[in-house]
Amino acid sequence: xxxxxxxxxxxxxxxxxxxxxxxxxxxxxxxxxxxxxxxxxxxxxxxxxxxxxxxxxxxxxxxxxxxxxxxxxxxxxxxxxxxxxxxxxxxxxxxxxxxxxxxxxxxxxxxxxxxxxxxxxxxxxxxxxxxxxxxxxxxxxxxxxxxxxxxxxxxxxxxxxxxxxxxxxxxxxxxxxxxxxxxxxxxxxxxxxxxxxxxxxxxxxxxxxxxxxxxxxxxxxxxxxxxxxxxxxxxxxxxxxxxxxxxxxxxxxxxxxxxxxxxxxxxxxxxxxxxxxxxxxxxxxxxxxxxxxxxxxxx
Amino acid sequence: xxxxxxxxxxxxxxxxxxxxxxxxxxxxxxxxxxxxxxxxxxxxxxxxxxxxxxxxxxxxxxxxxxxxxxxxxxxxxxxxxxxxxxxxxxxxxxxxxxxxxxxxxxxxxxxxxxxxxxxxxxxxxxxxxxxxxxxxxxxxxxxxxxxxxxxxxxxxxxxxxxxxxxxxxxxxxxxxxxxxxxxxxxxxxxxxxxxxxxxxxxxxxxxxxxxxxxxxxxxxxxxxxxxxxxxxxxxxxxxxxxxxxxxxxxxxxxxxxxxxxxxxxxxxxxxxxxxxxxxxxxxxxxxxxxxxxxxxxxxxxxxxxxxxxxxxxxxxxxxxxxxxxxxxxxxxxxxxxxxxxxxxxxxxxxxxxxxxxxxxxxxxxxxxxxxxxxxxxxxxxxxxxxxxx
Numbered sequence: 001x002x003x004x005x006x007x008x009x010x011x012x013x014x015x016x017x018x019x020x021x022x023x024x025x026x027x028x029x030x031x032x033x034x035x036x037x038x039x040x041x042x043x044x045x046x047x048x049x050x051x052x053x054x055x056x057x058x059x060x061x062x063x064x065x066x067x068x069x070x071x072x073x074x075x076x077x078x079x080x081x082x083x084x085x086x087x088x089x090x091x092x093x094x095x096x097x098x099x100x101x102x103x104x105x106x107x108x109x110x111x112x113x114x115x116x117x118x119x120x121x122x123x124x125x126x127x128x129x130x131x132x133x134x135x136x137x138x139x140x141x142x143x144x145x146x147x148x149x150x151x152x153x154x155x156x157x158x159x160x161x162x163x164x165x166x167x168x169x170x171x172x173x174x175x176x177x178x179x180x181x182x183x184x185x186x187x188x189x190x191x192x193x194x195x196x197x198x199x200x201x202x203x204x205x206x207x208x209x210x211x212x213x214x215x216x217x218x219x220x221x222x223x224x225x226x227x228x229x230x231x232x233x234x235x236x237x238x239x240x241x242x243x244x245x246x247x248x249x250x251x252x253x254x255x256x257x258x259x260x261x262x263x264x265x266x267x268x269x270x271x272x273x274x275x276x277x278x279x280x281x282x283x284x285x286x287x288x289x290x291x292x293x294x295x296x297x298x299x
Numbered sequence: 300x301x302x303x304x305x306x307x308x309x310x311x312x313x314x315x316x317x318x319x320x321x322x323x324x325x326x327x328x329x330x331x332x333x334x335x336x337x338x339x340x341x342x343x344x345x346x347x348x349x350x351x352x353x354x355x356x357x358x359x360x361x362x363x364x365x366x367x368x369x370x371x372x373x374x375x376x377x378x379x380x381x382x383x384x385x386x387x388x389x390x391x392x393x394x395x396x397x398x399x400x401x402x403x404x405x406x407x408x409x410x411x412x413x414x415x416x417x418x419x420x421x422x423x424x425x426x427x428x429x430x431x432x433x434x435x436x437x438x439x440x441x442x443x444x445x446x447x448x449x450x451x452x453x454x455x456x457x458x459x460x461x462x463x464x465x466x467x468x469x470x471x472x473x474x475x476x477x478x479x480x481x482x483x484x485x486x487x488x489x490x491x492x493x494x495x496x497x498x499x500x501x502x503x504x505x506x507x508x509x510x511x512x513x514x515x516x517x518x519x520x521x522x523x524x525x526x527x528x529x530x531x532x533x534x535x536x537x538x539x540x541x542x543x544x545x546x547x548x549x550x551x552x553x554x555x556x557x558x559x560x561x562x563x564x565x566x567x568x569x570x571x572x573x574x575x576x577x578x579x580x581x582x583x584x585x586x587x588x589x590x591x592x593x594x595x596x597x598x599x600x601x602x603x604x605x606x607x608x609x610x611x612x613x614x615x616x617x618x619x620x621x622x623x624x625x626x627x628x629x630x631x632x633x634x635x636x637x638x639x640x641x642x643x644x645x646x647x648x649x650x651x652x653x654x655x656x657x658x659x660x661x662x663x664x665x666x667x668x669x670x671x672x673x674x675x676x677x678x679x680x681x682x683x684x685x686x687x688x
Contacts, residue, residue, distance in 0.1 A: 076684045135555065143499040143548060144560045154499070161549045243506040245542065245549035245687040251506070255680075258408045260511035262676055263436040266408075 044277070050270035072271035076247065081275055083247040084232055087163065091170040092227035096220065098171070099178020100186075106179075107186045119183060122176035129173050134240035137169050161242050169237060174227045181226060185219035218291040225287045229280060249276060345612035349463065350447045351619065354612070360619065363612035365395040370613040372398060373413055373424040374405035380469055380570055381633020388629060389620055396613050406509075407433035414442050414605050425614035427603045430511045432676070434465040434601035435669055443603040446615055448622040453642045457666060458599060468621060469570075469635035470599030472590045472660055473512075473519035476572035478563040479585040486564060488593045489523035489537065498545045502552040502562035503538075504571070508680050510551075515598050516566040517679060518667075523594030528667035531675040532682065539686035549687065558584055568598075569658045570634035588658045597664030599638060624648040631657075 051072075054065045071077060106118045140147045141160050148154055159165055189212060197207040213220075235250035244251065253272050256265035343353045345363050354360040364370075370389075377383030390398055399422070402409065407430040414437075417423035429437065437443055443464040451463065459466035475492070477485035482500065486492050492501050507513035521527070521534030541547035552562035554575060565572065569590055576586040602621060608614045620626045627637035631653040643649035667675065 075681055079684060138550060138556060138561050139559055142550070142561045144563075239506075240551055241549075243503075243549040243551055244508060244684055247684045247688060255506065255509040258406045258412075259509035260407045260430045261432065261508055261514045262680060263408075263432050265680075266412075 047270050047273045047277070050267050051274045052271075054267060068267040068271040069274070071268050072275055077249075077252060077268065077272060080247040080249045080252040081272070081279070084249040084276075085279065087167065087170070087246070087248065088228045088231035091167050091174055091231045092224050094167070095171050095174030095227050095231075096178050096224045098175045099223065100182050100220065102175070103179045103183045103186055107183060118179065122179040125176040126173055126180055129234065130236035131240045133169065133172065134237045137165075137172075137241070141165075141168075161245065163246050166238060166242055166246055169241065170231050170234065174231060177230060178223050178227060181223040182216075182219055185216055189215060221287050221290055225283055228283055232276065232280065345615065346444065346608065348611070348615060349445055350451075351449050351615075354615075357619065360612060360616050361393065364610070364616040365393065367610040367613045368396060369610050370396050370398050370617055371401065371422060371425045371609065372617070373401045374403065374407070374410050374428060375400060376403040378574070379633075380635040381629055384632065385621070385626065385629045388625070389617065392620070393616065396616070407511075411437055411442070414607075418607050421609045423605060423607060423609055425605055425608040425610045426617050427605065428468065429465070429601050429603060431467070431598065431601055431666075432672060434460075434603055437603060438462075438464040442606055444606045444608065444611070444614075446604050446618060448618050450622045450639060453639055454622075455638070455641075458638055465601040465603040467599035467638045468602045469627075469630040469637045470597055471568040471570040471634070471636050472658070472664070473515045473566060473594065473596045474569035474572045474588050474590045474658055476557075476565045476567055476575060477587050477589070478557065478560065479587045480583060481560055481563045485587050485589065487589045488591045489520050490593055492541060492546060492564070493544065495544070495546075497564060499548055500562075501541060501546045501564045501566070502548050502550055502556070504553075504565060504567040505551045506549075506683075508683055511598070512568050512571070513566075514676075514679065515568070515596055517683075518675065519566075519591065519594035519596035521594070521675075522596055523591065528665075528671040529674060531678050535679065535682050535686045542687050547687075554578060557586070558582060570636070573634035573656070573658060590658050590660050592661070595660065595662065595664070597636075597666070599666075628653065 051068050052064055052066065053062050054067065055062045073081075102118070106115050109115065137145075137160060139145055141153065141158070142148065143154065143160070145160070148158065148160075160169075193211055193215075194207055197211055202210070233250065235248075235254065238246065238248050239251055239254065244255075249272055253269045256262055256269035256272070345354075345367075348354060351357065351360060354363060372386070375382040375386065377386070386398055386400060390396075401413075401422075401424065405413075410424065410427045410429060411433055413424050414427070427437075427443075438460055445463040447463040448466075451459070451466075454466050475486055479485055482497070484496070486494070486497060491497075503513040503516050504510055505513045507517045517534040517538060518528075518531055519534070520537040521531045524533035524537050526533035538547060542549075548562065550556060550562060552565040552567065556562040557565060557575065558579065569588055572586070572588040576588060579586045602618060604611070604614045604618065622639065624639075624643065627639050627643060628648075628650045630637040631640065631650055634653075634657060636657065637643070640649060640654075644654065
């Protein structure tokens with residue numbers, strides 16, 4: 001809105017730009033802002049409100065309290081937050097690395113058939129989650145699963161219903177997601193840069209260290225953040241697979257919000273939701289400045 | 300932005316709270332009138348009717364319900380305790396009343412949330428089928444209308460709210476279901492489950508902090524291991540031990556996992572397990588059901604009428620139907636034990652063939668008190684994850 005501060009002494013190009021950013025154009029974003037305000041603002045307000053207030057069921061009075069937030073950061077609830085962050089960070093890191101390697105292999109290969117097949121498969125697999133995925137894994141790699149019995153995985157110490165098992169299942173949809181996200185960025189690495197580096201006598205390793213990775217950094221980070229968020233918010237797969245034996249915050253929220261056992265826990269669930277939003281916000285806060293710093297290379 | 304919407308939210312909540320208290324004050328005198336005057340029965344609104352007498356007789360109730368023409372039910376899965384047939388039977392008997400069955404797989408918490416969030420709306424649920432904890436807390440929050448069905452006096456005192464705001468409907472015992480085609484010796488007791496031969500075979504129907512039947516499984520295991528209604532810890536320890544020796548698998552058992560052989564032993568309500576036995580016949584699964592003798596735990600669900608039911612007469616007619624011999628026998632047919640079963644066995648109105656098919660149990664069930672239940676749940680919420688991870 002205050003972007004119209006460009007000086008009027010510039011040439012025609014500047015003038016044109018100024019007109020494009022003129023005072024009226026921000027009106028075009030109004031629908032978006034209203035939409036965002038309604039669809040994110042109101043739920044966020046409701047979550048925040050529920051997380052810091054308590055309602056007396058008998059009298060119907062509402063009072064401010066820090067009790068729910070405090071409880072959400074204690075005991076099993078804290079364990080679940082830590083568990084979720086651990087699982088998401090690990091799977092996002094592994095999925096990110098695997099995804100980059102696969103995408104680089106596909107992007108540099110000369111076969112267009114392989115490229116389109118991989119990207120299409122990634123598009124499908126990245127959206128294959130929830131209970132169907134959990135059941136697919138139960139049928140193949142569960143205790144009496146086909147693969148488990150054929151390869152005697154049980155004897156090797158494999159257990160699908162554990163932190164490791166859950167990580168493998170998450171990688172199944174996170175890795176393709178990373179391939180999808182990073183492939184365009186890898187396409188953006190111009191071959192000329194590499195040729196220029198080689199002509200100046202740089203080795204492959206030096207090229208990646210001084211040119212490739214710095215240029216890719218924002219996309220890599222962006223991919224990591226996306227993967228982290230996806231894993232952090234995943235619920236159905238974990239619920240069907242591990243129940244309560246791997247503590248995850250989404251499972252805890254579901255228990256408190258929509259169960260048949262615990263009563264009067266709704267506000268703690270809202271407090272946990274607020275905690276999740278804060279953690280996601282922190283991750284974004286790390287990502288955004290870094291992204292702004294080096295995004296200009298990929299124009 | 301945030302603070303202003305929060306303030307608006309506060310205003311809405313306050314408004315709801317004020318309405319709640321106002322309507323509570325308004326309802327009470329009506330009922331007193333109905334009770335004391337006696338001759339002014341016809342003047343009673345369906346929403347304030349506390350028994351069949353307030354409608355005159357069943358005909359009066361049916362007429363009032365048909366005038367409303369609708370009944371909103373929630374959280375009644377067709378494959379759970381024979382609810383599919385119950386809904387069909389009600390529909391066939393009262394064709395002028397259209398049943399709206401919403402969100403069949405909802406949990407008790409969802410039902411309470413629907414009552415609160417749809418206050419005054421036409422699509423609010425009329426009747427609720429609740430876990431006992433939610434029946435008690437909902438009555439505490441003044442969400443239910445007091446109504447005593449004709450069979451009220453036959454419901455055991457320990458299984459109903461003295462004011463008639465909720466009463467137990469059907470229930471069952473924690474049982475051990477077992478696929479005899481895959482497991483050579485089916486376990487009969489909780490102690491059996493610890494045997495090494497059941498490695499990687501024992502599952503619960505969900506997470507006990509969320510699923511009522513899984514919670515019952517832990518409670519029963521506690522009773523089997525020197526625990527009590529007030530002390531669920533031995534049950535948590537038992538499952539911790541099962542997990543440690545590799546017998547317990549945390550996957551939520553469903554008919555699909557049973558059929559696949561992933562959860563060949565499943566601790567669940569006996570009516571669900573017994574129902575599975577029928578379902579699995581001819582699918583290579585020989586499902587045997589045993590109520591463990593060392594940990595006998597029964598639990599009943601409860602019915603309640605939404606205080607602000609959009610179709611109050613239809614809601615009351617539904618209740619009369621459920622607690623009639625016909626309704627009770629329909630639950631029985633779904634292997635659930637209806638609350639009137641003891642009385643009905645005595646007077647011969649229970650369906651004998653269905654009683655024969657129930658898994659055998661010794662003795663009469665006892666139930667934890669509210670305080671004991673609350674304590675057990677708090678302990679479970681605190682300790683379960685740690686013991687199992």
